[in-house]
Amino acid sequence: CAHYLFIVVVAVNSTLLTINAGDYIFYTDWAWTSYTVFSISQTLMLIVGATYYLTFTGVPGTATYYALIMTVYTWIAKGAWFALGYPYDFIVTPVWLPSAMLLDLVYWATKKNKHSLILFGGVLVGMSLPLFNMVNLITVADPLETAFKYPRPTLPPYMTPIEPQVGKFYNSPVALGAGAGAVLACTFAALGCKLNTW
DSSP: OHHHHHHHHHHHHHHHHHHTTTGGGTOGGGHHHHHHHHHHHHHHHHHHHHHHHHHHHOOTTHHHHHHHHHHHHHHHHHHHHHHTTOOOOGGGGGGHHHHHHHHHHHHHHTTSOHHHIIIIIHHHHHHHHHHHHHHHHHHSSOHHHHHHHSOOTTSOGGGSOOSOOTTSSOSOHHHHHHHHHHHHHHHHHHHHHHGGGO
16 A cells, blocks of 8 residues: 555656646746756656666566656646646657666666666666657747747746846756766665665
């Protein structure tokens, strides 16, 4: 019972965290900064639940199944937003699946070695998800136009979408997200494994 409750709770929290993962299109002045932060947060929520589920069952493939749970939950949640006019493309949410597949592959290829799963799996998920998450940018036709078309009235004036400042803080949000994600994902993968030793 505790196992299934944990899966539901983590998957729901992953969904809540990622519903607004495309919101950087509204903050064009902070677009790349927001992109990096959202990529890292999605990476960590994916790997802690997927690693827990994978090591709990001991069956390669369950990490991908966990990512599928996240995807379906997010489809339902974003479907509601989409129906209300939320300007975000519906198909982008499966970007977690390839990263989860890499995690399963590591677990299978290393004959269920947890230490390899933590190190190699963590690095692969951390480095791959920001890359796959770039699909979010590709599928939004024109982020600046969208930001002006759907303004956020609750934003303070200094956060109102203005001209994009690409490269203002750093030149590669994918590289920064992948580097930070690779380090942090190993820690969260270890946490996912540790959760099975309650």
